[in-house]
Amino acid sequence: MNVEKLDAWWRAANYVSVGQIYLRDNPLLRTPLRREDVKERLLGHWGTTPGLNFIYAHLNRVIAERQQEMLFITGPGHGGPANVANAWLEGTYSEIYSAITPNEAGLKELFKQFSYPGGIPSHAAPETPGSINEGGELGYSLAHAYGAVFDNPQLIAACVIGDGEAETGPLAASWHSNSFLDAKNDGAVLPILHLNGYKIANPTVLSRIPEAQLEQLMRGYGYDPHFVTVADPRATDQAHRDFASALDACVNRIGEIQAAAREEQRQTEEHPAWPMIVLRSPKGWTGPEIVDGDQVEGTWRAHQVPLSGIHDDDAHLRQLEEWMRSYKPGELFTDEGLLDEAIAEQAPAGDLRMSATPYANGGRLLEDLRLPAYADHAVVVDRPGQEKASPMATAGGYLRELITLNPENFRLFGPDETASNRLQDVYEVTDKVWQQRIDDVDEHLARSGRVMEVLSEHLCQGWLEGYLLTGRHGVFNCYEAFVHIVDSMFNQHAKWLKVHQDLPWRQPVASLNYMLSSHVWQQDHNGFSHQDPGFIDHVVNKKADVIRVYLPPDANTMLAVTEHCLQTRDRVNVIVTGKQPTMTWLGPEEARLHFERGIGVWDFAGRETEGEEPDAVLGCAGDVPTGEVIAAAKLLKEALPLLKVRVVNVVDLMRLQDSSEHPHGLPARSFDTLFTRDRPVIFAYHGYPWLIHRLTYRRTNHSNIHVRGYKEEGTTTTPFDMAMMNQIDRYQLAMDVIDRVPSLRSTQAEIRQHFQDERQRAWQYTRDNGKDIDAVTGWLLEESSPDDAS
C-alpha cells in the first residue's frame, strides 16, 4: 500500500468536493481566490463528505489489488459531493456527462452545477454515477446493500451508514438482514458505520454511547466490529494505516466465511459473525477547524457550509482559499486540470470502478424472466360466476412455476404474510431463506430459497429495491393496510424511477410489483386497524409515467395482470385483490382481453337493448365491489323486467383518467361510450370513493357519477357486514339505481322498500349468526341461464 498516493487521491476528492460547494470559477486556484470566483448562494453539505472520500479511496485500493467487484452505498445524507468527486476523478462522470470534461473546463462546470438551479442535488441520486441509494430520506442504505448482494455471490456491497441515519427504524431493523443472507449463494455486505458524531444539530446516539456498549450492540446484531478511531485528525498517515488494516482484515474474513460455506461441508448450524467497520472520524475532517472562534471541525457546525458569508468577509474568503490550498491542488492536477497520472492509476479500471459498476445501473445486467404458460394456470370457466377460485392462490400457482423457471433472478418478499396472502404454493418448489437455527418442526425454511419473510415491511421494500436496481425481478406481497408503512419508501423509489427514466445512460430496470391482499373488505380476523385502501390514493400522486394500479376482479384477470406486470420496466405496479375464493367471472381468454382493454362492459351481468342507451350504468372496480354490483344487477333485472342496466368493470384504474393525463387513460369518446353522456352511473369502488371523482372529474358525465366505497367504517366482521356498513352492498346499490333513474324513483317505491327490507333482514342474520352473505341468500347467480354469459 502506498499511503502517499492513497492520501493524494483523498486530497483530490476532498478538493473537488469543496469546489462543488463553493466555486463557480477559478477551479484550480490558478490565481488568488476572488469573491467573484465564489457562488453567490452557498448551498451544500461538507460534514460527511471527507469521511466518504476517505473510505472510497481505501475501497479503491482493495478493488484494484484484488479485482474485487464492489458496490458503494452512500448512506449518510448529503453525501453527494463525495460520490460526484470520485466519479469525476475516475473518469466516469465525463464518460456519462460529456459536457463535464476531465479537465479544468469540466471541473468548472462540475463545480457550478452542484446545488444550483437546474443542477444536481447534494444527495447521492439517480443522476449520480454508481449510486442505487438516494441519500435524501435516510435509513434504507443497509437494506439496499443486502438486496444488491442477494444472488450475486461475487459482489461485496460496501455500505457506509451515517450515525444519524442509524437512528432511524428501518436502518435499525436492517442490521438483522444477516439472518437472511446466504454465504454460499449471496454476496457480502460490509457495513461501515461512520460515526462523525453529529447529525444536523445534535450528537448521535451511537457516537455517544460508551464504546463497549456499541461493541455489544454490533455483536448483538451478529457482526464482528473492527474499530478505527481517528484520535488525531492531523495524523492522517496513521488513520490510513489503521483503516487499511481493518479493511483488509474484513475482506479477508468475508473470503473465509464464503470459502467455508462454498467449498466445504456446510455447517448449517453455524451463523458466522460478519465483519464490519466502525469508523470514528471528525465531522468535516480536514475542513476549517475553527471559524470566528467557534470549533467547527468535529462538530455539528461542519454539517453544511463551514465558512459562510464569503462575499462579505475577506477573512472567510482567505480561510476558504487556505483550506482549499491545504489539499495542494498543484500536486494533484496537471496544468490542463487532468488528475495526475500517478494518482489516477490507483483507481480500478472499467466496470470495476465503483462509479461505473453495472450493479449500480442494473438494467445493464437485467435478463427477461422466463414466463410460465398462462393457460396452464387459468381457471376454466363454463359460465360466469359458477366456480370459486382465490385470485391470490391462482397467482401463487403461477409464481410457483415462475420460480422454477427462474431460479436465480426472481424473489418473492413478504412480511410473514406469504401464506396468509395465499401464495403458499410457491413452497412446493422453494423455501424461505433463514440462516438461524432450523428446528425439526419448521417447514419450508432453508439456507437458500426464493422467498424472503421478515416482519418488517421496510426490510421487504428495501431488499426488493436493492434487488431490482441491481438488475433482477421481484414481487412484494403485503396486507393492503400495512403497505402504508412503506409509503415514504415508495415515494422515493417512484421519484428515483422518474429521474432515472430521463437519464439515457440508465438502463431500464424491472418494475416494483406490489401484490396487496387481505384487503379492507376481508377482515373476519382482524378489523378496523387492518382496513385502509388508501395506498392507491398515495400512489396516484406520483408521475403517471411510473405508476399503474390494477384491481383484478377474479382469478383469471389476476393472472393476466400478473403476467403483464412481470414484463414491464421502470414502473411501480400496484395490484390489489382478494385471497378468499371468489367467483370467477371471465374465462382465460376473456380475462386476458379484459385486462388488455383495462375496462369493459360485462354483458352477462347487465341487460341492454341493442342500439339503445341503458337506463343506468353500474360501474365497479375491485373484487368485492364487482361481486356486489353483479348481485345488484341481478336483483334489479329480476325485480324490474324492463330496466336496461349496464355493468362496466374496471381492472386498470388509470383507464378512468383522460388519455391526456395518463398513458393508460381512456379517450373522452370511449369513456362516454361506456358510461354514457347523461345516464346515472352508480360506481362501486374498492377504496375511498373520492378517488373515482378525482380521476373522472373532467368526464362529460361526471355530475351523474355516484360512487360508493370504503368510508372508514368497519370492525372485525364478515365481508358482507363490511359492505353493509359502508353502503356498498348489493341492496344499497340496487336502491341507488332506483333513486337515480327518474322514471323508477317516482314509480318503484315498493320495490325499493323490498330491497330495503331484504337488506335489513340479511344484515340482522349476519350479525346474529356471524355468517356471511352466501349463507344468507345463497349465491344469487345460481340460476342464471347460460345465455347470460358472453
Place this chain on the structure above:
Amino acid sequence: MNVEKLDAWWRAANYVSVGQIYLRDNPLLRTPLRREDVKERLLGHWGTTPGLNFIYAHLNRVIAERQQEMLFITGPGHGGPANVANAWLEGTYSEIYSAITPNEAGLKELFKQFSYPGGIPSHAAPETPGSINEGGELGYSLAHAYGAVFDNPQLIAACVIGDGEAETGPLAASWHSNSFLDAKNDGAVLPILHLNGYKIANPTVLSRIPEAQLEQLMRGYGYDPHFVTVADPRATDQAHRDFASALDACVNRIGEIQAAAREEQRQTEEHPAWPMIVLRSPKGWTGPEIVDGDQVEGTWRAHQVPLSGIHDDDAHLRQLEEWMRSYKPGELFTDEGLLDEAIAEQAPAGDLRMSATPYANGGRLLEDLRLPAYADHAVVVDRPGQEKASPMATAGGYLRELITLNPENFRLFGPDETASNRLQDVYEVTDKVWQQRIDDVDEHLARSGRVMEVLSEHLCQGWLEGYLLTGRHGVFNCYEAFVHIVDSMFNQHAKWLKVHQDLPWRQPVASLNYMLSSHVWQQDHNGFSHQDPGFIDHVVNKKADVIRVYLPPDANTMLAVTEHCLQTRDRVNVIVTGKQPTMTWLGPEEARLHFERGIGVWDFAGRETEGEEPDAVLGCAGDVPTGEVIAAAKLLKEALPLLKVRVVNVVDLMRLQDSSEHPHGLPARSFDTLFTRDRPVIFAYHGYPWLIHRLTYRRTNHSNIHVRGYKEEGTTTTPFDMAMMNQIDRYQLAMDVIDRVPSLRSTQAEIRQHFQDERQRAWQYTRDNGKDIDAVTGWLLEESSPDDAS
C-alpha cells in the same frame, strides 16, 4: 407470594381467553361441551395470549404489594383476549360495559362478542379497557411506553414486546429511547421481550439467534436483561417463581436507579443500564400440545385457533373441552359465575388496576394548557406585504412562552429538525433531552427539557402518541416530505381517535398537532427527494370528525392557527407553512379573523367594483402560492386597468368541502358567493392540484375551477424556479387568467405575450445566477399604495 393463588388467576385468565375464541354458550361448562356451544366461525388468536396472561398476573402481584402505579402495554399482535379477560376478572369490564356483567350471563356475552360481527377485535384496541396501544399494526408499543412515562415519575410502563413485533423498524429503533429518558423526572419503562418463538408462519429472529448474542444485543441497547426461560411448559410453579424473582429484581433496580437520580448528587456522566426481562415461553402455552399428530404448543400452529373444525370433528370437540377443563373452572368461579373471592382479592383495587388506570384513559388526567397572549407574538403590519417574517419562527416564539407557562405537560418533538424548521427560540427557555455524554461544545443539551430530538420520525410520532394518550400535550415538527414516514402511524392514531370518540367512557385527549415545514416549495438545499406535499391527501381520507388541515399564508395566521390547535381535543391537526421569511399580509386581528373564517376575500390583493361580479377569481392556499397569486393579481391589475379580479385565500382547507361532508365545510351558498357561480377560478394550491378538485367537485362552479399545484417536477433549486417548473408562478397564473376570461383571451394576446417574455427572462436569470425572484424583479408590491390595504 402465593404461587397457588397467582396460578389460579392465570388459569382464570386463560380460561376466559379460550372461551372468547370458542364459545357462544355454556360459558362455565356446566354441562359437557356440545357443538352448539361453539361459535360457528372460529376466529381469534391464542398463541400470544397465555404469555400475556402470565405476565399480567405477575404484574398484579407487584402492583398490589407495592401500590405501584403501572400501565400495561400489549405489544404482540392479537393479544386482545388477554387484556379483555383480565379486565373482566378485575371487574373493570363490567363497570364500563354494563351489559357484560361479572357473572355467568356476562361471561357468555363476553365470549360471544369477541371477533364476531359487530363485536370486538382480537387486538388490544380503544374498546379495550387499560389499553393505549392498538395491537393490529405492530411495532409501536415500546415508543408508546416511553411516551407514557415522560413527566410521570411515579409510573412504570410494563411493555410486553412480541418477538414478531421486534423485527419491525420502529420497534428496533425504540430500544434507544432510554437515551432520552430522565430517571429523575420521568417514570420507567420495563420492557418484557416475550419470545414465544414464532410469528404467523415463521420463527422469529430474536428467538433463534444464540442467547449470548441476544444478551449482547440487549446490553448494546443499554439494558440489563433478566432471562426467564420456561424449559418445561408443565413446570408452571417453577415458571412462576422464576418470573416473580426476575420481576422483583427489575422493579427493585428501577427504584435504585430512580433513587440515585432523585435523591443524591446526580452523576450526569453515568448512563444506567435499565432492567428488562426476556421471557422465553411456548407459543400457545397450556393449550393443546398435539393436534392430529402435529405439534401445536410451542409452534406457529398455535398462532390462531389451535383446534379447528370443531363442528365436524368430535375428537377436536372433546380436546377443546379437555383443554378448557384443564384450567379447572370449577375452582375458579362460584356457582353464579363470579370469580372466586380468594383469587379476586389478589388484584389491585380501583385505579391501580391496569385495566382501570387513568393513564390509559388520559383525558381523565388532561389539564388545559396555559396559553401565551396572542398579541405579544403577532407581527405588527401597517400595510399588507411590507414586512417579512418567518411563520415558523413566529410560532417558535409563541412555543417558547408556551413552554415557560407549561413546564410539565407539553413537549415538542422533532427528527433533528427543530432548529432547521426555525423553532429554535424555544432553546432560550428549555433544552433538548439527552442522557448520553454531553460535551463542552454541545449546545442546549440537558438531562431534562421540553424538546425531544431523535433522527426517527417513528420515535417522534410514537413518543408523542404515548404522551398524548396519557393526558398531555405536544407538537411534532417535521419536514413536510418525510412525515410520510409515519403515514401508517397517523392512520392508526386517527382510527384510534375515531373509535375513542364513540366510547363515552373515554375522555377527550389533546390533539396530535403536526407542524410541517421545509416544504415542497423551499428546496434550495435539498431537492426532489424532499418534495412531497401528499401527506395532506393521505390525511383527508380519514374521518372528517378527526382531521383538520391548515395552510397559514403568513406569520400572523400561523400564530392564530397554532393557538387554536393547541386547544382542540381528539383531533389530528396538520399545519403546513414555510420557515423562510415571507411577506406578512394580515395584521394580528385580521389574521385571527381570517383564521376563524378559514377562507376569505383579500380586498387589498384584488380589485373589484361594488355590486358586480369579478371577471375572474384567483384562489390560493399555502404560503408560496399565496405570494404568487398576489403577485399575479398585481401584474394583471397593472396591465389591465379594467379587469376585476378577486383574490380568495384559504387557510382552513376543509372549508372547500361542503358542510355536509366536513364539520368545517362551507355551505353551498357561501362558496358560490366567494367563488361565483360561473366566473373562471384560477386556484394556486400548495400541494398536488387534484386534491382541490376532489374537495370541490360538487360545487356549482367546479367546471370553471382550474388548479395549479405541485406536479412532481423539481430539483435542488430556488423557490421561484420550483414555481416555474410546476407552472404555479405569477406569470403563468396571470396568463391563465387571460386564457380563461373570454373577453381577454380574444383581445389581450399582446399582454399575454409580455407575461410570457417576462417569465422566460426571469427564469433565465434565476437559472443563470442562482438567485430567487426577489433579486430578479424586486418585490412587486413595493409601490402599492396604502389604499390597497383593507
